Amino acid sequence: MIYQLQVPGPVPDVEEVRILEWHGEVGRAFEPGELVVELETHKAIVEVRASKISVLRDILCAEGDWQKIGAALALFSDEPDEPIPDDAEQLTAMLVDFEIT
């Protein structure tokens, strides 16, 4: 199955984050608990971690880009070779763990 990684929330007061760092390139498989991406708010870092085994398929926001809470950051899949549908915007949201530090 293909999933969409979205900017997790809610984060108090925050509508928009800046992408600080991706921890892996397209094709990398993440184990549950592994850090996927760090997002910057006005005063904190949001650490987004995989909640199950998943493969990073496409990065939609580069480091330094801005994105709203709930909007798409990347595409993931259960298997490395599953085809990505054209209507990627309609995909199921990927469940993630996130921590604000």
Added chain:
Amino acid sequence: MTLSDETAAATKIFFREAIIRALQEEMQADPKLTLLGQDIGAFGGSYREFDGLFDAFGAERVRDMPVAEAAMVGIGVGAAAAGMRTLVSITYMDFLMLALDPLVNYAAKLRFKTAGQLRAPVVVKTTAGAKGQGVAHSQCIEAWLMAVPGLKVVAPSTPADAYGLLKTALREEGPVVYIDHKRLFPTAGHVPVKAACIPFGQALHVRSGSDVTLVSFSYMMTPTLQAAERLNAQGVSCDVIDLRSLAPLDMATICTSVKKTGVMVTVEEGQLTCGVGSEISFRLREMLDGVKIARIGAVAAPVSSNRVLEAASLPDADKIVTCVLTLLNGKGG
């Protein structure tokens, strides 16, 4: 000045980063500029708006101070009068009350008292406004400060204005109170890539319209612009002005707009009595006849720490829309 002039070749940053950039540039340009404040050193400031400056410029120029506002501003004013340039950070504007004596009686009067021989180039940077922190951490007392001869007062609503106004403040020859609003810190916006100051006394015309002039500043620009959008959907076209600078006031920009619309509504978060809107309204009456005017501000009560009561006491888009429609329908004015 229009908005489009200011958004050319810009990069998007957080509000606090605009402040850091202004401080960095001005500290590099002027080795005499020293910062004084609580938690502004290694901690980086309550809103992280001093992040990195302690590492870049050291403890001599980024000085942590005790919880003693009168002493902080007193030292800042004295050092400025003695030939330095200082920025004193008073985290909450409420506590600037403790430091009004050095600011009002010494800094603002110094040039007059010494026939221009002494100046106090000091910036008091502070944070105003309600955000769930109750009676003594929420106030907007900028109108008190506007009444002090010799004191300049500015209050940005965007990162670009924060950057440009703070740079100008740090080049002034006399005291300036530079006011951020707590609710602006989570915001981000485009700031010009090229270093540039924003002159004091120049309001920004942020939206063009023909039926009513809305005048506001600082965080109140957010509900004001929301109200303008909603009024537009109801067929009421709003001309919106962001003051940016409260002392000096850009009455010319307001006057030009109200000549076109004939109706003005001011929006502020502070008290209406002797407020920013009162001052603007009277000056406008001196310049133009037959204008309909209304003011919007906080109810005459301390700001509650109860969020429902806090919201009820402050202006919002609903109250602005209602006020404008009432005024246009012929009541008030």
